[in-house]
Amino acid sequence: MHDRSGLPDWNALAGVDDASLPLLGTALLIARDEYPALDARRYDAVVDGHVAHLHNTVSAIEHSALKMQAINRHLFEELGYAGDHDEYYDPRNSYLNQVFERRLGNPISLALVQMEVSRRLGVPLDGVSFPGHFLVRLPVDDGVLVMDPFNRGRPLGVDELRERAQPHLGGDVPDDDALSTFLDPASHRTILMRVLRNLHGVYRDAQDWERATRCADRVLKLSPEDADALRDRGLGYLQIGHLAGALEDLSQYLSRHAHAADAGEVRTQLIAAGRGSARLH
Known part of the structure; x- marks a missing residue:
């Protein structure tokens, strides 16, 4: 299912089960549509470099929430990954190669960086396809730690999560069951389709119909x-x-x-x- 560059083949993705769908590789495949000379190995090596720097520190920490704190400190404070608050809808914020190069992104692209680094360090970070902004979640002893990758991985409490969801529910405050559903882990396919839908919206609003159509076509490659x-x-x-x-x-x-x-x-x-x-x- 991979081409000579090591990236997945678009035409083979529809039949791939979610557990086998490569998150980083497919995100870079989306970026290669816009950046044909993209070298996927370069960005895999960038992730490996982040992991190598963190390995000894994270291995010495016992509690997963503290491991995550160390990862976030390195990514957001030392390396300078940040949410692009000034040009939120810049399409570069959705293309993962540009996120690695510029260290700027939107919630879902920054979550992808967080997830890839964390998982390679044995920290089971998942994405959350929350209404509005994409979030990440980590199982902890007493439940789930929910964080905002767009704001340096800041932890979010239950009250803030309810407040964030409310405008997307017609003003209704989600009860415990609804909030729990919103916080379910997102599948790789769901995450990648959300990246493409974000891009489609940006290009549609700009009336860039060739790129908008390409994004819709790529969603159909993932989900016919x-x-x-x-x-x-x-x-x-x-x-x-x-x-x-x-x-x-x-x-x-x-x-x-x-x-x-x-x-x-x-x-x-x-x-x-x-x-x-x-x-x-």
């Missing part, structure tokens, strides 16, 4: 049945003038999701695209 990505790729194809692709994707979307909230709007665009296609022949 994803309805939103199928629609988004079809609408992107419309914008770049690939009418055959648009007709195929949007027809499939409506066939599978005839009662979707946006079905009427998509149907209107599909009809208009069909008329345009007819005029071209």
Whole structure:
């Protein structure tokens, strides 16, 4: 499933079970779409360098929360990884090679750095696909330690987590069960699809339709049945003038999701695209 560069092959990813889906490698594969000369081995070595620096310190610490504290101190204070508060929607914040180079990122890309370094040190850090900003979680003796990678790995208490989730729930405060669900570990596939959706949103808003369409296509490589990505790729194809692709994707979307909230709007665009296609022949 890997090409000569050591990165995964896009066409093989759909059938890979989550446990075998390489997180770092696939994140760098996403970045290679934008940076074709990217050398994945360079960034694997960067992670190994962070791990080598931390190994003796972390090995000497018994409690996992204190291990994590040492990792965060090195990444965020000594190395200077930080959340890009000034240019949050800069697409470079989603491309992992640029995060390693600039030491700036968004919540999910910084979480990827944290997770990769921590796991190589035997610290079982997971991602959390929390509403709003992506978080990370670490099992501890009395429960789960939840941290914010966008703000130097700062620990978050239950009250702050409820407050952060509330705007995404129509103003409702999540109860214990809902909050627990939000804090479930995110699968590798979920994390990578969220990276791509973030990029799709940035490029769509900038009306950069070629890149937006590419991101939707990559989501479908990871999850071929994803309805939103199928629609988004079809609408992107419309914008770049690939009418055959648009007709195929949007027809499939409506066939599978005839009662979707946006079905009427998509149907209107599909009809208009069909008329345009007819005029071209």
